[in-house]
Amino acid sequence: SQKIEQNSEALNIQEGKTATLTCNYTNYSPAYLQWYRQDPGRGPVFLLLIRENEKEKRKERLKVTFDTTLKQSLFHITASQPADSATYLCASYNQGGKLIFGQGTELSVKP
Amino acid sequence: DTGVSQDPRHKITKRGQNVTFRCDPISEHNRLYWYRQTLGQGPEFLTYFQNEAQLEKSRLLSDRFSAERPKGSFSTLEIQRTEQGDSAMYLCASSLAEGRAFFGQGTRLTVV
Numbered sequence: 001s002q003k004i005e006q007n008s009e010a011l012n013i014q015e016g017k018t019a020t021l022t023c024n025y026t027n028y029s030p031a032y033l034q035w036y037r038q039d040p041g042r043g044p045v046f047l048l049l050i051r052e053n054e055k056e057k058r059k060e061r062l063k064v065t066f067d068t069t070l071k072q073s074l075f076h077i078t079a080s081q082p083a084d085s086a087t088y089l090c091a092s093y094n095q096g097g098k099l100i101f102g103q104g105t106e107l108s109v110k111p
Numbered sequence: 112d113t114g115v116s117q118d119p120r121h122k123i124t125k126r127g128q129n130v131t132f133r134c135d136p137i138s139e140h141n142r143l144y145w146y147r148q149t150l151g152q153g154p155e156f157l158t159y160f161q162n163e164a165q166l167e168k169s170r171l172l173s174d175r176f177s178a179e180r181p182k183g184s185f186s187t188l189e190i191q192r193t194e195q196g197d198s199a200m201y202l203c204a205s206s207l208a209e210g211r212a213f214f215g216q217g218t219r220l221t222v223v
Contacts, residue, residue, distance in 0.1 A: 006153075034211060034212075041200075041219075042216060043115075043202055043204070043214030043215055043217050044154065044204075044214050045214070046211040046213070049211060089153055089154070091212075097167075097209065098144070098159055098166075099144060099156070099209075101155075101156075102153050103151075103152055103153040104153045106151075
């Protein structure tokens with residue numbers, strides 16, 4: 001089946017460091033991948049979208065890469081801050097047209 | 112753009128009762144999705160609509176779950192004969208075709 005997988009282990013880093021989160025997809029080739037942020041008790045909020053023909057995309061302190069050979073996207077937060085602590089979700093539309101999500105990676109940035 | 116709204120925000124019900132949730136999407140969005148989310152997990156796909164047509168329903172769902180989107184506007188999700196395992200956050204999202212999704216705040220269901 002078409003799946004998105006993220007490292008479900010929580011990621012703990014020190015303030016100021018770069019956080020790197022991984023998203024892998026299997027059994028399909030998405031035209032683009034999306035990243036969302038989710039805070040406890042709230043719905044996910046869209047952050048970035050990267051297309052398959054874009055190797056890298058940046059928005060302020062965020063950077064996303066898309067490697068179609070490895071079937072992987074990496075999500076980086078540079079100069080991380082405690083306010084970046086949240087769960088980050090990778091998502092894409094599968095070949096059936098539905099939007100599917102990975103299980104999310106919880107990021108904790110310590111001051 | 113008033114965003115996606117869900118009602119109620121919280122629902123506590125006794126096992127065996129029926130519950131219905133409502134979602135009002137962004138008005139110009141033709142797609143509407145329902146997801147279920149439990150602690151530590153990502154949103155689990157339940158069903159989605161394009162306008163008023165229900166295009167797919169998860170095979171994980173039992174027949175106790177049903178969703179409607181009359182006239183392609185708001186949507187309702189009904190759970191019949193609730194079980195304790197139905198306790199979760201139910202999220203609604205809308206999008207314009209296969210674009211970015213906008214989520215509501217969710218309805219937290221507790222079955223006691």
